[in-house]
Amino acid sequence: MGKSDKAVLDLLLDRYGRTFAGEAGIKLSDQPKPLYQLLVLATLLSARISARIAIAAAGELFAAGYATPRAMREASWQDRVDALGRGHYRRYDERTATMLGNGAELLIDRWKGDLRRLRDEAGGDAGRIRDLLTEFPGIGPTGADIFLREVQGVWPQVAPHLDQRVLAGAGRLGLPRQERSLAGLAHSNDELARLSAALVRVSSDAKAAKEIKAAATR
Structure with a gap:
């Protein structure tokens, strides 16, 4: 250099x-809860909205107790809308509340609530992980890239x-x-x-x- x-x-x-x-208060590690929180954050950051608002909305969801896929799934749609609203995530709150609920259900049903199982299904291959991530509602190529560039700190398989x-x-x-x-x-x-x-x-x-x-x- x-x-x-x-x-x-x-x-x-x-x-x-x-x-x-880190800005959203997620203490990222290779554990189910912080990995799920990162997935939620990537979903919120994927919308055409400022990163500041997406981060604030994630913080409100987690403060309300929706920091695991089961808690997100069990929360009512209105509870999720209200949490997003407190973070001023208003233009996309109703649609995003639905996507978060459906995404939590997918994660539980297919990977038992643990994104490490998704990684293992992909054999640690970043391209395949990226493809599987886009199966979550609200996570397209942009959201998958957000997740991967953040998770590379704890998933060496995907770095760089x-x-x-x-x-x-x-x-x-x-x-x-x-x-x-x-x-x-x-x-x-x-x-x-x-x-x-x-x-x-x-x-x-x-x-x-x-x-x-x-x-x-x-």
Whole structure:
């Protein structure tokens, strides 16, 4: 890693290197509950709504006790709508409440409520995991990418997972736009997940990218 890349990387991680799961209060580990919480967050982030609102809505769902697939399934549709509303997730609240209930039921029925079983069914292959994730209501290719780039910190089988938004952010900063080269800048899978989240934020914020580049050259 060159000095300029290191300076950019250090600033990027310092300013924007918090995962979306971390921002939502999810203590991510390879356990059923936090993995399910990440799936819920990926569902909410998939809609055309700000990440801030999606994260707030996830927090309201979890605070209401809907942090496991069984609790989500057993909650009434109206309870889920109300929790989403408290997070200001209003344009998509009714549809999303239905999707979350149906998704919880699918996870319980097919994988006994444990996303590690989905991973194992896919043989740890990231492409196959991505395909299986899109079977959940509300999780399309975008949502699957969100889940994978966050979960790579605890699922080494899928790392590196750097989608086009991550690579676009790297391009804004003059970092490598090839997956392997970019992944090589991170010292661990946990740091890779943080780097991915930071680059996603920068990919849609030209001002932030410009400020980091300027600060790195001082």
